[in-house]
Amino acid sequence: MTIQELEETANAIRQDVITMLAEAGSGHAAGSLGMADVLAVLYGAILHHQPRRPDWPDRDRLVLSNGHIAPALYATLAQAGYFPKRELLSLRQLGSRLQGHPERTRLPGLETSSGPLGSGLSQAIGMALAARLDGASWRTYCLMSDGEQNEGNTWEAAMLAGRERLDHLIAVVDRNHIQMDGPTEHVMPLEPLGDKYRAFGWHVLEVDGHNHRLLLDAFNTAKTVQAQPALIIAQTVPGRGVSFMERRFAWHGKAPNRAEADAALRELGAFRQPARTSRASR
Numbered sequence: 451m452t453i454q455e456l457e458e459t460a461n462a463i464r465q466d467v468i469t470m471l472a473e474a475g476s477g478h479a480a481g482s483l484g485m486a487d488v489l490a491v492l493y494g495a496i497l498h499h500q501p502r503r504p505d506w507p508d509r510d511r512l513v514l515s516n517g518h519i520a521p522a523l524y525a526t527l528a529q530a531g532y533f534p535k536r537e538l539l540s541l542r543q544l545g546s547r548l549q550g551h552p553e554r555t556r557l558p559g560l561e562t563s564s565g566p567l568g569s570g571l572s573q574a575i576g577m578a579l580a581a582r583l584d585g586a587s588w589r590t591y592c593l594m595s596d597g598e599q600n601e602g603n604t605w606e607a608a609m610l611a612g613r614e615r616l617d618h619l620i621a622v623v624d625r626n627h628i629q630m631d632g633p634t635e636h637v638m639p640l641e642p643l644g645d646k647y648r649a650f651g652w653h654v655l656e657v658d659g660h661n662h663r664l665l666l667d668a669f670n671t672a673k674t675v676q677a678q679p680a681l682i683i684a685q686t687v688p689g690r691g692v693s694f695m696e697r698r699f700a701w702h703g704k705a706p707n708r709a710e711a712d713a714a715l716r717e718l719g720a721f722r723q724p725a726r727t728s729r730a731s732r
């Protein structure tokens with residue numbers, strides 16, 4: 451995919467997220483919108499995967515540790531062709547394959563069930579170790595939120611990945627600076643986050659989580675890291691693309707009502723990445 455196609459996909463993911471949440475009447479808006487670019491880049495240009503063959507043994511695995519942003523993952527999987535887009539409207543319905551948090555056995559394309567925060571990195575390490583034992587070349591990607599960095603289990607896992615020198619493990623932190631009850635630095639200061647992972651043996655990269663070119667570069671660099679797990683700290687804006695949601699922790703776990711959804715979709719219809727000034731600048 452070209453950068454323009456990736457940006458268009460990310461914007462379509464955002465529009466789908468708004469429509470899904472409004473239809474369900476519940477869900478997590480801020481993190482879902484904030485991670486649309488990372489997900490678009492991963493599924494559009496980085497992961498080795500076959501949407502028509504979700505159980506392909508050599509596929510890269512993606513663990514969504516911050517399971518509450520499931521709407522963004524579902525929209526991404528639908529955009530990639532894992533299942534029909536119309537199914538997105540079944541989010542959070544009784545019996546739906548699209549539960550409020552991902553349920554692995556229901557939906558092709560999901561590698562883990564998630565929702566309880568702080569467990570995904572351990573699961574991803576298990577997968578990366580299994581790949582190593584099998585002599586396989588696929589990679590494991592693990593998306594985490596910054597709120598999850600408050601969980602002790604995350605750091606046990608970080609320590610193990612460093613010791614095991616898991617260079618086929620690439621983790622991403624959605625560094626959006628909010629969690630449920632407020633700014634991360636008020637609830638539990640995380641900085642210097644990158645240095646903490648470095649001290650645990652990780653190769654750490656930091657990137658603007660909305661700049662597709664820089665995200666591509668960061669993932670491609672992470673793939674070249676030898677004998678260390680890689681962490682990409684993606685600086686993102688929660689609620690990205692919807693002015694009245696951006697940077698407001700109140701939108702962490704809230705869905706737009708119909709009027710708010712209409713306003714959000716109008717904004718997203720006109721939304722353009724600031725980095726994209728002209729075609730020639732690409």
Ligand SMILES: Cc1ncc(C[n+]2csc(CCOP(=O)(O)OP(=O)(O)O)c2C)c(N)n1
Pocket residue numbers: 480481482516518519565566567568595596597598626628629630688701702703
């Ligand atoms: C173990 C656990 N404790 C609490 C929760 C409830 N919870 C869900 S999301 C969330 C906020 C975490 O912050 P973050 O993931 O950074 O939120 P975001 O930036 O995505 O809005 C909390 C406390 C949970 N899902 N799992």
Ligand SMILES: [Mg+2]
Pocket residue numbers: 595596597624625626627628629
């Ligand atoms: Mg957060």
